Amino acid sequence: MPSLEEELFPSTPGKFKDRNRHFHRCFASTSTMFLWALFLIALTASYLCFQSFMDSGNRYFTATWGGHHWEKNVINSAQIRRSHGGMSVLVTGAAGFVGSHVSLALKKRGDGVVGIDNFNNYYDPSLKKARKNLLNQNSIFIVDGDINDSKLLVKLFDIARFTHVMHLAAQAGVRYAMENPGSYIHSNIAGLVTLLEVCKNSNPQPAIVWASSSSVYGLNEKVPFSESDRTDQPASLYAATKKAGEEITHTYNHIYGLSITGLRFFTVYGPWGRPDMAYFSFTRNILQGKPITVYRGKNRVDLARDFTYIDDVVKGCIGSLDTSGKSTGSGGKKRGPAPYRIFNLGNTSPVTVPMMVAMLEKHLKVKAKKNFVVMPGNGDVPFTHANISSARKEFGYKPTTDLQTGLKKFVKWYLSYYGYDQGKL
Ligand SMILES: *[C@@H]1O[C@H](CO)[C@@H](O)[C@H](O)[C@H]1NC(C)=O
Ligand SMILES: *[C@@H]1O[C@H](CO)[C@@H](O)[C@H](O)[C@H]1NC(C)=O
Numbered sequence: 001m002p003s004l005e006e007e008l009f010p011s012t013p014g015k016f017k018d019r020n021r022h023f024h025r026c027f028a029s030t031s032t033m034f035l036w037a038l039f040l041i042a043l044t045a046s047y048l049c050f051q052s053f054m055d056s057g058n059r060y061f062t063a064t065w066g067g068h069h070w071e072k073n074v075i076n077s078a079q080i081r082r083s084h085g086g087m088s089v090l091v092t093g094a095a096g097f098v099g100s101h102v103s104l105a106l107k108k109r110g111d112g113v114v115g116i117d118n119f120n121n122y123y124d125p126s127l128k129k130a131r132k133n134l135l136n137q138n139s140i141f142i143v144d145g146d147i148n149d150s151k152l153l154v155k156l157f158d159i160a161r162f163t164h165v166m167h168l169a170a171q172a173g174v175r176y177a178m179e180n181p182g183s184y185i186h187s188n189i190a191g192l193v194t195l196l197e198v199c200k201n202s203n204p205q206p207a208i209v210w211a212s213s214s215s216v217y218g219l220n221e222k223v224p225f226s227e228s229d230r231t232d233q234p235a236s237l238y239a240a241t242k243k244a245g246e247e248i249t250h251t252y253n254h255i256y257g258l259s260i261t262g263l264r265f266f267t268v269y270g271p272w273g274r275p276d277m278a279y280f281s282f283t284r285n286i287l288q289g290k291p292i293t294v295y296r297g298k299n300r301v302d303l304a305r306d307f308t309y310i311d312d313v314v315k316g317c318i319g320s321l322d323t324s325g326k327s328t329g330s331g332g333k334k335r336g337p338a339p340y341r342i343f344n345l346g347n348t349s350p351v352t353v354p355m356m357v358a359m360l361e362k363h364l365k366v367k368a369k370k371n372f373v374v375m376p377g378n379g380d381v382p383f384t385h386a387n388i389s390s391a392r393k394e395f396g397y398k399p400t401t402d403l404q405t406g407l408k409k410f411v412k413w414y415l416s417y418y419g420y421d422q423g424k425l
Pocket of ligand 2: 223224226227387388389390
């Protein structure tokens with residue numbers, strides 16, 4: 001969309017000249033001049049009005065919450081419905097990809113689950129709404145609100161005694177950070193600190209499991225990536241905020257005795273996935289006959305990712321919750337050391353992006369139109385590869401779905417969700 005200035009003053013010099021002459025003719029009489037002035041004032045006023053509307057339409061706090069009915073929903077949803085070792089979990093980002101899957105898995109085995117999500121429009125909110133409906137059908141209540149809203153969080157901890165927090169709300173994506181850096185600070189830094197503040201003040205304190213990212217390995221070249229490797233050369237603001245999150249959670253563990261487990265996810269994919277990820281947008285474009293852009297590294301080296309299937313990641317999240325250990329503080333005071341853990345949740349078998357595309361072509365039965373482009377240095381790293389021996393040792397984490405199988409399940413979901421199985425193909 002051209003800016004206002006561009007529309008009033010086209011950049012082509014020829015056009016501008018013509019308009020200039022026209023301009024002079026129009027201003028010949030004072031009455032026309034008066035009308036012009038009125039018109040300009042009206043234009044400016046409506047522009048300013050629109051501007052302030054955009055500003056005040058703060059996308060973070062548009063939700064309403066509270067009231068008797070709302071509280072009843074939260075209490076019901078948080079209720080543990082199994083006899084031994086059940087937990088009551090607050091899942092942040094519950095309408096997100098991983099959040100919705102983890103919520104369903106917890107509910108299925110009888111744990112209490114309350115979700116929170118701000119339903120922002122980073123990607124198609126209708127997909128988040130659809131996930132929410134799926135959760136609602138399974139008796140999981142999702143609060144429409146933001147994790148940086150401390151009043152809301154305090155209220156939630158007041159009415160439901162969460163034993164655990166599964167913190168998955170975040171601003172994701174490595175390239176979008178150049179467009180909207182503030183969004184990463186809002187969710188991944190400010191939101192995280194607000195959540196930790198409420199958790200450390202609550203009594204008893206919950207144990208926290210949260211999503212860090214494999215992107216913290218940044219430009220590392222030693223493979224596979226192990227948890228003890230250096231993580232001080234991030235390639236994107238997204239990675240930097242996740243790394244900051246690891247440090248911030250460490251201080252809350254150290255000072256207040258919060259039990260913390262950080263999970264470094266490796267390119268999680270599958271049904272109900274995120275439309276901003278390559279496998280998802282490639283599928284969309286291939287089906288619509290549009291070309292896809294495949295990035296390549298220097299010297300035409302293919303990018304590779306340790307693609308990890310959603311069900312494997314869900315098992316890792318639940319294994320982390322089950323083994324998290326207790327927070328030791330109360331009323332904001334630490335009573336003793338609490339666990340601080342970090343685990344890779346990957347698949348341990350990287351696949352190149354062109355190989356991933358070939359698998360999609362096979363499942364979709366359509367050839368992709370590929371444009372190979374040299375990767376711009378704006379956030380993506382050349383490859384990822386997880387060493388998962390630590391998670392295996394701690395809670396028996398063992399991914400079982402290879403990319404071929406996982407993409408088949410994704411494509412099946414995609415075709416059904418977007419109605420391709422009703423004769424569109
Ligand atoms: C987050 O909440 C805090 C405390 O309520 C507020 O001061 C801050 O401006 C918020 N930060 C962002 C980035 O929205
Ligand atoms: C994987 O990590 C473990 C520590 O969790 C380490 O002992 C092992 O050497 C690593 N393996 C490789 C291949 O780097």
